[in-house]
Amino acid sequence: MTKNNFFKSPLLRYFRELSIVILGVAVTFAGSAWFTSRNTDKQLKYYFNAIKMEMEANLQQVETLSLFLEYSTDFADYLNRTPVNQLNPDSISKWDWDDVHKWTVTGTTWNTPLLMNDAFETFKSSGMMSYSKTPELLLQIQVCYTNQHLFENSIGSYMQEKYNKGFIGKFSIKALSNPDNKPYLLLMSNKGLIESKWSTSKHTAESIKACIASIEKSRYALSSKNS
Numbered sequence: 001m002t003k004n005n006f007f008k009s010p011l012l013r014y015f016r017e018l019s020i021v022i023l024g025v026a027v028t029f030a031g032s033a034w035f036t037s038r039n040t041d042k043q044l045k046y047y048f049n050a051i052k053m054e055m056e057a058n059l060q061q062v063e064t065l066s067l068f069l070e071y072s073t074d075f076a077d078y079l080n081r082t083p084v085n086q087l088n089p090d091s092i093s094k095w096d097w098d099d100v101h102k103w104t105v106t107g108t109t110w111n112t113p114l115l116m117n118d119a120f121e122t123f124k125s126s127g128m129m130s131y132s133k134t135p136e137l138l139l140q141i142q143v144c145y146t147n148q149h150l151f152e153n154s155i156g157s158y159m160q161e162k163y164n165k166g167f168i169g170k171f172s173i174k175a176l177s178n179p180d181n182k183p184y185l186l187l188m189s190n191k192g193l194i195e196s197k198w199s200t201s202k203h204t205a206e207s208i209k210a211c212i213a214s215i216e217k218s219r220y221a222l223s224s225k226n227s
Helices: 003-007 010-081 089-093 118-126 135-165 173-177 179-188 191-217
Strands: none
Touching (some): 010 118, 010 135, 010 179, 010 191, 135 191
16 A cells, blocks of 8 residues: 555544544543542532531530639639638639539539531541542541540530539538538549549640641632632
8 A cells, every 4th residue: 555545545534533532532531530520629628618617616615614624623722722611702602603604613504515526427428538638637637526525525424423413502601511512512622533624625625726727728728719
């Protein structure tokens, strides 16, 4: 076959048409992969942003409770160094948070943190975790939620014990002198126990803050124009 005949042959036309089809398919798949990748990243951004918002809400609870435990530690120290018959009405009044805060030291109500994990559980069940290109961040988030769960159980058991021991009467020197309130006062004066709960709350808060910061620095941070 001569050179001119080859360029005019049906075989060459076939290869040309085949190459055009292959190129078209390749472009289509490349475009589809690009679109899929962009769509996947967009979904991941919203999942990570939902987790960040959930953690911010949990952090508010943990920090409020940490403040309560700080006050409770000071109160335990006050009870340990001051005989009941020498307690000052003005001094003990500040420990009754009933009218100021939802966290109460009086035991008349039982409050325990209700930390959320809905966003994280939804992310896990979505099947999208495997598409994330930040395994270190995923591990940090998992550990953070585990810490929150342990903190919730720890503080919940403490609050439940306070509730079970109860407190009879209005929070006052007279009530503190009531022998029926001795089990409650023994718990409230256990500075070592309360300090350990306070330390746990601070550790949990720091863990949440670090996780939020990592999400904000990651490739999946949701910019203001996308939110």
